[in-house]
Amino acid sequence: MRRLSIFGATGSVGEQTVDLILRAGGPRTYRTVAVTGGQNVTRLAQIARELRAEIAVTADPARLDDLRTALRGSETQAAAGPAAMLEAADRPADWVMSAIVGAAGLAPGFRALRHGSTLALANKESLVTAGPLLLAEAARHGARILPVDSEHSAIFQALGADPVDRVERMILTASGGALRDWPLDRLAQATVADAGRHPNWAMGQRITIDSASMFNKAMEVIETREFFGIDPARIEVVIHRESIVHSMVAFRDGAVMAHMGSPDMRHAIGYALNWPERLSLPVAPLDLPALGRLTFEAPDEARYPALPLAREAMRIRGLAGAAFNAGKERALDHFLAGRIGFMAMAGVVEAVLTTLSSDGSLQNDARALEDVLAMDHLARIRADEAVAAGAAAR
Ligand code: NAD
Ligand code: MG
Numbered sequence: 605m606r607r608l609s610i611f612g613a614t615g616s617v618g619e620q621t622v623d624l625i626l627r628a629g630g631p632r633t634y635r636t637v638a639v640t641g642g643q644n645v646t647r648l649a650q651i652a653r654e655l656r657a658e659i660a661v662t663a664d665p666a667r668l669d670d671l672r673t674a675l676r677g678s679e680t681q682a683a684a685g686p687a688a689m690l691e692a693a694d695r696p697a698d699w700v701m702s703a704i705v706g707a708a709g710l711a712p713g714f715r716a717l718r719h720g721s722t723l724a725l726a727n728k729e730s731l732v733t734a735g736p737l738l739l740a741e742a743a744r745h746g747a748r749i750l751p752v753d754s755e756h757s758a759i760f761q762a763l764g765a766d767p768v769d770r771v772e773r774m775i776l777t778a779s780g781g782a783l784r785d786w787p788l789d790r791l792a793q794a795t796v797a798d799a800g801r802h803p804n805w806a807m808g809q810r811i812t813i814d815s816a817s818m819f820n821k822a823m824e825v826i827e828t829r830e831f832f833g834i835d836p837a838r839i840e841v842v843i844h845r846e847s848i849v850h851s852m853v854a855f856r857d858g859a860v861m862a863h864m865g866s867p868d869m870r871h872a873i874g875y876a877l878n879w880p881e882r883l884s885l886p887v888a889p890l891d892l893p894a895l896g897r898l899t900f901e902a903p904d905e906a907r908y909p910a911l912p913l914a915r916e917a918m919r920i921r922g923l924a925g926a927a928f929n930a931g932k933e934r935a936l937d938h939f940l941a942g943r944i945g946f947m948a949m950a951g952v953v954e955a956v957l958t959t960l961s962s963d964g965s966l967q968n969d970a971r972a973l974e975d976v977l978a979m980d981h982l983a984r985i986r987a988d989e990a991v992a993a994g995a996a997a998r
Contacts, residue, residue, distance in 0.1 A: 613639040613640060624870060636656060638692035640660070640663070640712075658681065661684060668683070668684035689711075693715035702727045705810070714730075718741075723742070733925050750879055751876070755851040759832065759863075761875065771856070775853070776842070796809075799816040800816075810936060823914070826918060909947070916957060924966045931986070932949065934952065959986050965979070
């Protein structure tokens with residue numbers, strides 16, 4: 605029986621993973637090793653019971669007693685805290701879902717690669733902040749990484765067996781987000797509620813706002829560069845309002861392969877779960893005549909300053925991906941708290957990259973995960989300083 609672990613099981617991607625596993629027979633089909641979550645230990649315990657997991661881990665040690673209570677009478681062991689999270693990742697599994705959000709997802713993913721198992725990677729921060737380290741760790745242990753971000757799953761599928769040197773361009777599609785039809789001069793006034801209404805995808809609040817600012821797409825451009833090893837000049841972003849084409853690969857002979865489907869993350873999660881097999885998934889079939897037309901537009905960089913900032917981070921490389929991610933995380937925290945405006949988030953990230961590259965901190969390559977985590981910490985401080993100094997006001 606295939607052994608699975610799900611990191612971030614109580615989140616949006618995690619829940620959809622659990623859904624697919626239960627539909628496939630749950631504990632009759634798979635042996636679940638570990639499931640992890642954050643504050644919601646009631647839900648975590650339910651998932652653990654349904655999948656008959658060996659261990660359930662909450663990130664918060666203060667919730668351990670509640671988790672124990674919720675698991676009473678079940679076969680699942682309870683644990684809490686970052687060290688327990690890593691111990692859970694050390695338990696051998698054949699397939700591991702990495703769906704913790706943010707930098708907290710890095711270390712468990714790295715540890716899981718040590719078994720030489722398959723890592724289904726939703727945590728895009730892992731590739732953006734530590735791409736070369738992660739790929740080297742996978743290669744060292746003969747482990748495989750399968751992308752779960754829908755764009756990268758689409759590119760992976762469109763690429764097939766072709767090597768990257770046959771690719772002329774990778775084309776990432778973007779919905780344009782909640783504010784795509786707002787006049788440019790009003791964007792600075794957009795509120796959290798305005799930016800939080802995604803036109804096509806149901807996702808968490810943070811990623812929905814990152815979609816409106818295109819910081820999410822900017823992260824995905826860096827993710828593409830790191831995962832597929834393609835020159836950044838060959839990565840294009842197009843706005844595709846309908847979110848039906850999940851991304852494309854243009855080959856040097858002019859052929860463009862597109863991955864299409866309904867906007868449902870279970871396409872990408874299910875593909876990674878069943879790879880290299882394709883099994884049926886509970887996704888709505890595409891009704892092309894009902895859709896009628898698909899549209900594509902070039903993004904306006906004045907509207908989406910996150911895109912040129914990602915190019916700058918890729919030019920610097922080294923630890924710039926870690927600084928970019930941490931800077932945008934903090935900028936988003938400040939926007940959510942009402943301390944800065946919507947367009948000022950890019951100003952914060954720009955200030956972080958400028959300050960840290962001028963003192964030489966960004967140019968070094970990460971030798972270990974600790975270097976990445978140290979840069980994550982430093983960039984957050986620089987972001988807070990930029991906000992305090994009002995440098996981001998624009
Ligand atoms: P989410 O916020 O819905 O869930 C995150 C999960 O991580 C939860 O289980 C939460 O309890 C856990 N978690 C939060 N903080 C933690 C910490 N400090 N330590 C340990 N666990 C912690 O997030 P999501 O939308 O499911 O996204 C997960 C990852 O997948 C992100 O990297 C995101 O960018 C990526 N992703 C998400 C989607 C989507 O449709 N939601 C699509 C593509 C990629
Ligand atoms: Mg995506």
